Amino acid sequence: MKRIAIVGGGLAGVAAAYFLARAKAEVEVVLYEASGRLGGIVETVREGGFVVECGPDGWVTEKPWALELARELGLGEDVIWSLDEGRKTYVRLDGRLEAMPDGMRMMVPGDMEAVERSELFSEGAKQAFREEIGRAEELKAMAPEGDESVGAFVERHFGREVLEKVAGPLLSGVFGGDVGKLSVRAVMPAFVAMEREFGSLILALKAKTRGEKRPIFTSLKGGVGMLVERMVAEIPAGWVRLGEEVKQVEKVPCGWVLGSSSGTEHFDAVLMAAPVDVARRLLEPVDRRAAQLMEMEASSAVVVGFCFADGFDLPPGFGFLVPQGQGSLLLACTFTDQKFAGRVPAGARQVRAFFGAKAGERLLACGNDEIASVARLELGRMLGRLPEPVLTVVRRWPRSLPQYAVGHLERMAELNGRVKALEGIWLLGNGYRGVGLPDLIRDAQAAVGEIVR
Incomplete structure (x- = not known):
């Protein structure tokens, strides 16, 4: 029986495990996840009738793979689309929204x-x-x-x-x-x-x-987290090891040896779905040039969701962007209940603040209350004084946004050649062939298809 290791339990790793389970192949799988939960930056909080996305709030409709997976998982009736009839995006300029x-x-x-x-x-x-x-x-x-x-x-x-x-x-x-x-x-x-x-x-x-009148974005009634939750339900529980960090990867003549916090094990194949920084560090002793090709800048994100019991006036539309040089720490704000239906109880409001780049890096070290205070202050400067929220959700995602620098495709082509030469290992995640949820699902499915064949 072929033994397969999946390193990393974000969306890509969970999708790989799901596709392996669905294939019903004669395999033994170990999914290593260093944290205490699966899904990575895909996480949905549901409380008091509010649906709060801690990471991505949907995906681009024109890429089909996430929608195909949702329907395969029995979530077809939960699919929703962005409210494009009211789609309007603002840009902050000189203290006003245009x-x-x-x-x-x-x-x-x-x-x-x-x-x-x-x-x-x-x-x-x-x-x-x-x-x-x-x-x-x-x-x-x-x-x-x-x-x-x-x-x-x-x-x-x-x-x-x-x-x-x-x-x-x-x-x-x-x-x-x-x-x-x-x-x-x-x-x-x-x-x-x-x-x-x-x-x-x-x-x-x-x-x-x-x-063409296709909606721009697609999501699920209960949030994007439903994708992960439904896939996890289909994965054999014995495959998953939460709180177990992979510390060493070694190529041996008959496969791969992984060393983790619980010991050393042999595998026939490895699906490397860890964040690109982690994957690079693990692969450096195996192929130094491959590790060099995996070096890339990445920025951190901080997301703050505010839920309000009572409605208040917001400009019609999906939210606003903040260009550099406008004197704000914010990168963007989403008017969540105006972008997707069903995100709040009747008469309520939800807005989501997004920090990245240098501001995101600075805020990583702050406590939740301090981050929330900064976010309310920044939003208040643009939207007026906000009421007291009934629910506040803060998430930090360090180095979660890889930067595909000029020459990225050429580097990835060389990296792909080196990885193929190693045999029995695949790189999955947002550092290589696309950062969107559909891209990660497509790549996981393709890698599993190669393993099973």
């Missing part, structure tokens, strides 16, 4: 009339949008052969203002990274493909979204 024009996809406008009416952009930025359409052939011709930063890509199309007001804040919320370092080919492959085909991103978006 709405992004309707129809924007990232930094690309789908409605030029809405751009013309917008007070978010200066006349210079609006002119850059207008001119981008007429520069289609020029932009196609000047597209670089190799990788480049998101900043260079966006600035080439729309200028510095659009980069700083829209693209930078949006990507900071996902990667917590510097747009001057992030790889456009790894982070925004769809836009790179649009440029190659159309030159103009505005023309490309118009052509590709004609008649």
Whole structure:
């Protein structure tokens, strides 16, 4: 019987264990998780009729793998979509909230009339949008052969203002990274493909979204945590070892040897689903070059969810972003009950503050009460004085947002070759081929498929 180790019990590790259990193969599995719970940054708190997401609050609808898994797990009736009829995102500028024009996809406008009416952009930025359409052939011709930063890509199309007001804040919320370092080919492959085909991103978006009315985000009635909970219910309890940290990984002629806090064991295959920092440290004695390729910057996130028994006025929409240089520690705020239905009892409110980058790093060391006080102060400056919450949820996620720097795809291609040469080990998680929940599920399923075959 083949013995398989799964190192790390976040979403990727849990998904791998679930797919192995579903395959009904002749395998013996050990899932190591150093903490006392499974799911990693996927966690949902349910209390008093409130559904509070401690990490991701959903996934991008256009990637199918999370939705397919939810339906497979019997959660089809629990699937919900973002309330896009009221979708509006604001940007904090000079102490006020300015709405992004309707129809924007990232930094690309789908409605030029809405751009013309917008007070978010200066006349210079609006002119850059207008001119981008007429520069289609020029932009196609000047597209670089190799990788480049998101900043260079966006600035080439729309200028510095659009980069700083829209693209930078949006990507900071996902990667917590510097747009001057992030790889456009790894982070925004769809836009790179649009440029190659159309030159103009505005023309490309118009052509590709004609008649499309798919909701932007998908989630579950009881929160994203339902995915983990339902998968865990399908995993044999004897496979899971909570509170057991893997401290050593060794390649041997007939497989792998893992040393943990409870001893040393032999395995035929290893699914390395630990955070990339941990995976790199464990693999360094096995393949130093592979470990070098796994080195990457990562930023920390702090999330604070506030639940209020009584409603109060909020701007209509999903929330707001805060560009750099606006004098706020916040990166973003979500108006949770306006983004997804069923997140609060009738008449109640929920908002979620998100800190990252340098502010996130500083807040990691603070206590929950101090973090909550900072968050209420920052939110109050934008939304007015907030009432006393009936529930506050604080979560710290250190180095949880990997930064896919320029050249990431080339490094991952080399890393993939080295890992394959080692035989019997797979790398899973958000440090390699995508940070979204669907990406992690897709990779776990593919790795298990290779093992079973």
